[in-house]
Amino acid sequence: MEIQRYFIEFAYRGTHYHGWQFQKNAHSVQAEMEKALSVILKQPSYLTGSGRTDTGVHASQQFAHFDTDLNLDQEDFVKRINGVLPKDIAVYSLLKVKNDAHARFDARWRSYLYRITLRKDPFEEESAWLVYHKPCIDKMNEAAKLLLDHEDFQCFSKVHTDVNHFNCKIKEAYWEQNDHQLLFHITANRFLRGMVRAIVGTLVHVGLGRLDCGQFQEILDSKDRSQAKSASPAQGLYLCRVVYHEDIFI
Numbered sequence: 461m462e463i464q465r466y467f468i469e470f471a472y473r474g475t476h477y478h479g480w481q482f483q484k485n486a487h488s489v490q491a492e493m494e495k496a497l498s499v500i501l502k503q504p505s506y507l508t509g510s511g512r513t514d515t516g517v518h519a520s521q522q523f524a525h526f527d528t529d530l531n532l533d534q535e536d537f538v539k540r541i542n543g544v545l546p547k548d549i550a551v552y553s554l555l556k557v558k559n560d561a562h563a564r565f566d567a568r569w570r571s572y573l574y575r576i577t578l579r580k581d582p583f584e585e586e587s588a589w590l591v592y593h594k595p596c597i598d599k600m601n602e603a604a605k606l607l608l609d610h611e612d613f614q615c616f617s618k619v620h621t622d623v624n625h626f627n628c629k630i631k632e633a634y635w636e637q638n639d640h641q642l643l644f645h646i647t648a649n650r651f652l653r654g655m656v657r658a659i660v661g662t663l664v665h666v667g668l669g670r671l672d673c674g675q676f677q678e679i680l681d682s683k684d685r686s687q688a689k690s691a692s693p694a695q696g697l698y699l700c701r702v703v704y705h706e707d708i709f710i
Contacts, residue, residue, distance in 0.1 A: 516694030595667020617652035
């Protein structure tokens, strides 16, 4: 039978994982999923994800692709693999795609959500950043707009990263309040390692009056990670949407 490529749509709670990507001496989401996939397909199986997430970061929508010579039924596959996966990883769908489709390189836009809680909540200890002093959303949104007119985000990237350039196109970045939660939404064509958490941490300084928009612009122009503020905690960050061209799906 011919080789067929499939996309898996899935989600995970990243609390107990050292990120998405396989690591030799650490527990990763990729390792758990490849193990489950190999059990279901009864052959060694490997996944290529749409992108990596750092230790402790969650995903409410993530994609990965794999190849197989088996003709898979979506409903049966989803039921079986969810029966093998641990409770903090869930597969939502199996999608047949063209054989040159790529989960990482064909992603057009990626969106992240960052959750801040303004009150202590035992149910959000591992899913949001607790901030006792409420930052000003208007000031943070004013600064966030500056991101849309910028291209080089080296100042918000982890150092010693293996990228060829630091350019990203951000098409939306804004804060909203939902009861006791502050939610940051950001969408771009690509993200650098640690970028969203560094942006959030720096914007919160703006919201607390420790920086103004002029200083935030100076940080953007500096291309220097040491000029930006400390990254926000991992537990508040979620990869929440990955968008592809429709023509890759069969």
